[in-house]
Amino acid sequence: MRDLDLTTLRLFVAVCEARNIARAAQLHHIVPSAISKRLALLEQTVGNTLIERRRRGVVPTGAGEILLEHARAMLAAADRVGRDMAAYGNGITGQVRILATVSSIAEFLPDDIASFLQVPAHRDIRIDIEEAVSSELVRGLREGVVPVGVCWDAADLAGLQTRSYRRDHLAIVTPLSHPLARRRRCAFEDTLGFDQVGLPASTAVHTMLARAAAIIGRPINYRAVVSTFDASMRCVRAGLGIAVVPREVAEPVAASLGIRVLPLTDDWAQRRFAICFNDEKRLSPAARMLVEHLHQLAVAAGDKDS
Numbered sequence: 001m002r003d004l005d006l007t008t009l010r011l012f013v014a015v016c017e018a019r020n021i022a023r024a025a026q027l028h029h030i031v032p033s034a035i036s037k038r039l040a041l042l043e044q045t046v047g048n049t050l051i052e053r054r055r056r057g058v059v060p061t062g063a064g065e066i067l068l069e070h071a072r073a074m075l076a077a078a079d080r081v082g083r084d085m086a087a088y089g090n091g092i093t094g095q096v097r098i099l100a101t102v103s104s105i106a107e108f109l110p111d112d113i114a115s116f117l118q119v120p121a122h123r124d125i126r127i128d129i130e131e132a133v134s135s136e137l138v139r140g141l142r143e144g145v146v147p148v149g150v151c152w153d154a155a156d157l158a159g160l161q162t163r164s165y166r167r168d169h170l171a172i173v174t175p176l177s178h179p180l181a182r183r184r185r186c187a188f189e190d191t192l193g194f195d196q197v198g199l200p201a202s203t204a205v206h207t208m209l210a211r212a213a214a215i216i217g218r219p220i221n222y223r224a225v226v227s228t229f230d231a232s233m234r235c236v237r238a239g240l241g242i243a244v245v246p247r248e249v250a251e252p253v254a255a256s257l258g259i260r261v262l263p264l265t266d267d268w269a270q271r272r273f274a275i276c277f278n279d280e281k282r283l284s285p286a287a288r289m290l291v292e293h294l295h296q297l298a299v300a301a302g303d304k305d306s
Contacts, residue, residue, distance in 0.1 A: 004045065006078055008038045009071040012050065015039065016068050019057040094125035094286030099137040100150040101204060104273055105129065106229055107248045108166050109150055109294075116293045125286045133202045141276055147287050150294075152204045153274040162274040163295040170205070170269040171247040172262045173236050173254075180242065186262040188244075188269070189216050195223040195241035197232045208268060209244060233257055246271075 014024040015035065025032040043050050048063035060068055080097075100109055113127050132140065134155040140146045141160055150165060172191055174181045180191065192213065198220070199206050213220045223241045226232050232243040233250060237257050250261045263269070275291050277283055283291065 004042075004074070005038075006075065008042050010075055011035050011038055012042060013068060013071050013075065015051065015058060016060045016064065019059060021058060094122075094284065095128070096125065096148060096284070096287045096290050097128045097130070097146045098148045098150060098290075099130050099132040099140050099146045101134055101137065101152060102131055102228065103152070103168065103205070103246055103249075103271075104150045104166075105131055107168055107246055112294050112297050113290075115297065116290055119293075122286075122289070125290075127290065133200075134204045135202065138276070141278060144278070147277055147283055148291060149276040150273060151276065153272045154208075155204065157274065157276055160276045160278060161280055162276050163291055164298060165273040165275050165294060166298045166301070167270060167272045168246040168248050170208075170244055170264050170271065171250055172242055172264060173233055173245050173250050174242045174260045174262065175236060175239055176258055176260055178242060178260070180262060181260040183262055185265050187265045188212055189218070191242060191244075192216065192218045192220060195221050197224045197226060197235040197241045197243040198222040199229075199232065200225060200227060205244060212266065212268060233259060 011024065011028060011030070014028060015021055018024040018027065021035050021039075022032045025035050028035075039051055046063070046067060048067075049061050050064035050067055051058045052061050052064075098109075098113075109129070113129070116122055117125065117127065130146075132149075134151045137149045137151050138155055138157065138160070141149050153162070153164075172180065172186045172188075178194075180186055180194070188209070198209070201207075201210075209220060224235050226235060229245045229249045232245060233253065234257070235241065236243050236259055244264070245261075247261055247263050250259070254261050275294055277287070277291065280288065280291070
């Protein structure tokens, strides 16, 4: 296959999203015939029909859908290259991209990175944080998409190097009037008779709870599924169910939301996080300094052993 042209890929994505060649041409200030010619050349390059023309516009074929996914990833990578080069042109002498799970971003990672950037010697370093579920994060590290990740240490980290990081404690969040709200702590098994608000199946918390419920031999009755801890706590306040949320996320807002936070007594509810990378020797100087800073903050806070 010949090298793929980014401009053509950008136009292909525009056509797929607009479902109309003329509309895509208008958005990109190009004549429709030029787009049609580029699409024809792209189909020759990949050896497949990519666009199906219909009465009300166009739609990608099966092959087109596959190429569309790759094209979006390639264009996103190209855009990151442009931003990175612009950053260096503006005087930034170091940059680190991090993939991190929603728990670490919601709890401690932003503050820890902020403390790193406040060090005078780090003033010319830029940190880019992107949220990802553990499986995507690990894949990104193994494929070299990002140099550093932060996730729950029970993820499949085989082949990666790690440094210990912080820990958290999962808790049950209930409305004030809920039968469990009278307790100080709670076992996960005691929650299975109540409606729950869950996170998507791709998240580490969902996987952990599903495994725990399977061991107990009882199902989890999800009445609602939301994408963030904040949304799950608001659903709890509205009476849609109870939810499992890190205590470190729930306790600071419990009073304002009118909810109760009950730490889970199960051993697995105390989670440990890890800083992950392929090879410490191959990290940039900025990335190595950040990894060491995050690790030492956790050690100083007593979250991890040195």
